[in-house]
Amino acid sequence: MPVIYIRHESLQGTFFNPNTDGEQIHHDIKPLDTETVIVKHEPNSFYETDLQNKLVENEITELVVCGMMTHMCIDTTIRAAKDYGYEITLISDGCATKDLEWNGVTLPASLIQSTYMASLNQKFANIKLGAEIF
Helix, strand or coil, rough: CCCCEEEECCCCCCCCCCHHHHHCHHHHHHHCCCCCCEEEEECCCCCCCCHHHEEEEEEEEEEEEECCCHHHHHHHHHHHHHHHHEEEEEEEEEEEECEEEECEECCCCHHHHHHHHHHHHHEEEEEEEEEHHC
């Protein structure tokens, strides 16, 4: 199964600044020389990247998605992939998010994660645990 890594490089002064640890793919899942790495600058992995072209070139119609951040890049990319007609499986325990604040209230990461999984499940993706797939 082909693996395509999406590396976020921010142009807006965040954790994902160019040439910092934040924008690097974690060493535990370092891409092989034969695997594709696509750099993006926005939450949607399809926006202004060649991801769609790579998927079409390789005749890929089904995606298995994991990564971070659930509340930004995962959510946005899953919804965009659905618009392109892909069948999508999202690995819930292969995604990460963080505490968020709204109206002076801190919402714990566990709540954010559950909320996004619930909203994406079935309508946009089939949500599964990693052990159910591998």
